[in-house]
Amino acid sequence: MKRHRKVxxxxxxxxxxxxxxxxxxxxxxxxxxxxxxxxxxSHELMRTLVGRIxxxxxSCGRPIGILADLQGPKLRVGKFADGAVTLEAGQTFTLDNRDEPGDAKRVFLPHPEILEAVQPGHRLLIDDGRLQLLAVESDKTSITCKVVSGTKISDRKGVSLPDTTLGVGALTEKDRADLDAVLAxxxxxWVALSFIQRPEDLAEVRKIARGRVGLMSKIEKPQALERIDEIIELSDALMVARGxxxxxxxxxxxPGIQKQLTRACRRAGKPVVVATQMLESMISAPVPTRAEVxxxxxAVFEGADAVMLSAESAAGDYPVEAVTTMAAIARKVERDPNYPSIIYSQRPQPDATGADAISLAARQIAETLHLSAIVCYTSSGSTGLRAARERPQVPIIALSPVIQTARRLSVVWGLHCVVTDDASDLDDMVNRACRIAFAEEFGKPGDRLIISAGVPLGTxxxxxxxxxxxxxxxxxxGI
Incomplete structure (x- = not known):
C-alpha cells in the first residue's frame, strides 16, 4: 500500500x-x-484493540504502529454541596485539604502536592482556563485565591498550574498499571507520556520499559519548554499537545511553540507529532473549516513527521472522511511549489559521524541523479531516522528484518517500511532492494536506486x- 505523501x-x-x-x-x-x-x-479493551490492529x-501486509497514550496526573477539585457555584471577579476563593462539599467560599483540593507547591502570585486555571484564580496566600494546607476572571466552578473540574512545578513525577499509579499492561x-x-515537566520524568518509564517501546513525550506544560533540549535528548519522539x-x-x-518544537526535533533527528483539534469540526460535519485546513x-509545511486526529476519528460522525481529508491536504501541500524551499531551508547540519555523512550523500546523489528512491537497510531504526532527517525529494524505502523496528518507524516522515530478511551478501542486498522497490511500485525496470547499508551485512x-x-x-x- 503505497502512500503518495511523506507526512x-x-x-x-x-x-x-x-x-x-x-x-x-x-x-x-x-x-x-x-x-x-x-x-x-480498560486493559481488556486495549488488548482487544491491539489484536484488531x-x-x-x-491482511494489508504493511507494518502498522500502535501508540498507547498514558493519562498522566489529572488534577481536579472536589465536589460542591449544590454541584456548582457562581463566583464574582475580585472575590476571595479558597482551595484546601478539608474533605467536605464546597460552597461559594471554598472547595476541597485532593492534591497535597499542589497545596505544598503553589506560591503567592501563581495562577490556577480551572476548567480549561474558564475560571482563573491568582494565589494570594498559601500555608501548605490551603491556598487563598483572588478570582481574576470567570464566574462558575462545578464538581471535579480540572486544575492547571502554568506557574507551578510540582514535586511529583509524571507517572501516577494508574499510569504504572497501564504501562505494565501495555508492556505485557x-x-x-510507542508509549506517550502526559504532562512531562522535566527530563527526570522520563527516567522511571525508561527504567520500566527497558527499550521495549519508544517513549513519546507530550509537551503540554510551560515547565517542559524550559528544559526542552534535555527532554528531546532523552525522548524517542515528541508530541506537541496543543490542547x-x-x-x-x-x-x-x-503556533510559535509548535514551530520551535518541530524544528528542534528535526535537528535532533527525533519524530514530532502535531496534535489536538486539527480537524475538530469534522466531529460533526463531513467537511472541515478553511482555518482547519x-x-x-x-504542520505539513513545517516538516512535522505526523499529524494526529483525536475525537475526529475516535468519536466523530465522519472518522473515515477525517482521515481522507487529512491525507488529501498533506498530498496537496507536498506538491506545492513552495514546499521544497521551506523544507530545505530548515535542513540541519549532519553530525560528524559516518552514518550521518552517508545519509547526506545518499540524499544529494539521489536528487542530483534523479533516482527513483533511496533504499536503506535498518535494523535498529537509526539509519531510517537519519535518512528521514534529510527530507529528500525522492521516496525512502526502509528495509528491516525486525518487525518492531518497522512498526516504530511508521511515525517517521517519508519512510515506507518493509519487513524483509537481512541480505546474505552484496548481490543479495542489491537484488532484494530492487525487487522490493519494484514490487512496492517505487521503480520500474531501468530505473535507478541508491542503497545504503552496512558492511559487515546485518551488523x-x-x-x-x-x-x-x-x-x-x-x-x-539489480544491475
Whole structure:
C-alpha cells in the first residue's frame, strides 16, 4: 500500500472506530498508526484493540504502529454541596485539604502536592482556563485565591498550574498499571507520556520499559519548554499537545511553540507529532473549516513527521472522511511549489559521524541523479531516522528484518517500511532492494536506486556503504 505523501497520519481509536472493519477502513484511507487513549480504555479493551490492529496489519501486509497514550496526573477539585457555584471577579476563593462539599467560599483540593507547591502570585486555571484564580496566600494546607476572571466552578473540574512545578513525577499509579499492561501485550510500539515537566520524568518509564517501546513525550506544560533540549535528548519522539499547552500558556504563543518544537526535533533527528483539534469540526460535519485546513497545512509545511486526529476519528460522525481529508491536504501541500524551499531551508547540519555523512550523500546523489528512491537497510531504526532527517525529494524505502523496528518507524516522515530478511551478501542486498522497490511500485525496470547499508551485512549501527543500482528488466534483479 503505497502512500503518495511523506507526512504520516496518527488516528485515535474510540467508540466510532473500535471494530476491525472500521480500523481497516481508516488504514486504507491513510492512517499509518493508531493511538489508544488509556484515559478511556480498560486493559481488556486495549488488548482487544491491539489484536484488531494486528489483524488489519496481517491482511494489508504493511507494518502498522500502535501508540498507547498514558493519562498522566489529572488534577481536579472536589465536589460542591449544590454541584456548582457562581463566583464574582475580585472575590476571595479558597482551595484546601478539608474533605467536605464546597460552597461559594471554598472547595476541597485532593492534591497535597499542589497545596505544598503553589506560591503567592501563581495562577490556577480551572476548567480549561474558564475560571482563573491568582494565589494570594498559601500555608501548605490551603491556598487563598483572588478570582481574576470567570464566574462558575462545578464538581471535579480540572486544575492547571502554568506557574507551578510540582514535586511529583509524571507517572501516577494508574499510569504504572497501564504501562505494565501495555508492556505485557508486547505488541505496542510507542508509549506517550502526559504532562512531562522535566527530563527526570522520563527516567522511571525508561527504567520500566527497558527499550521495549519508544517513549513519546507530550509537551503540554510551560515547565517542559524550559528544559526542552534535555527532554528531546532523552525522548524517542515528541508530541506537541496543543490542547493543554494552550490552556497553560497564552493561546497566541502556541503556533510559535509548535514551530520551535518541530524544528528542534528535526535537528535532533527525533519524530514530532502535531496534535489536538486539527480537524475538530469534522466531529460533526463531513467537511472541515478553511482555518482547519490551513492548520493541517502549516504542520505539513513545517516538516512535522505526523499529524494526529483525536475525537475526529475516535468519536466523530465522519472518522473515515477525517482521515481522507487529512491525507488529501498533506498530498496537496507536498506538491506545492513552495514546499521544497521551506523544507530545505530548515535542513540541519549532519553530525560528524559516518552514518550521518552517508545519509547526506545518499540524499544529494539521489536528487542530483534523479533516482527513483533511496533504499536503506535498518535494523535498529537509526539509519531510517537519519535518512528521514534529510527530507529528500525522492521516496525512502526502509528495509528491516525486525518487525518492531518497522512498526516504530511508521511515525517517521517519508519512510515506507518493509519487513524483509537481512541480505546474505552484496548481490543479495542489491537484488532484494530492487525487487522490493519494484514490487512496492517505487521503480520500474531501468530505473535507478541508491542503497545504503552496512558492511559487515546485518551488523546494527554499521551503515558505511552506498551503492547505485538499476532495476533489472525482469524487475527482480539489480544491475
Amino acid at each position: 504520516k497520519i496518527l488516528a485515535t481509536l474510540g467508540p466510532a472506530s473500535s471494530d476491525e472493519a472500521m480500523i481497516k477502513k481508516l488504514h486504507e484511507a491513510g492512517a499509518d498508526l493508531f493511538r489508544i487513549n488509556m484515559s478511556h480504555s 494486528r489483524a488489519v496489519e496481517a 501485550v508486547d505488541d505496542v510500539d 493543554d499547552l494552550g490552556v497553560e500558556m497564552p493561546i497566541e504563543s502556541v 490551513s492548520d493541517v497545512a502549516t 546494527p549501527g554499521s551503515t558505511n556503504m552506498l551503492r547505485i543500482a538499476y532495476i533489472g528488466s525482469d524487475g527482480m534483479t
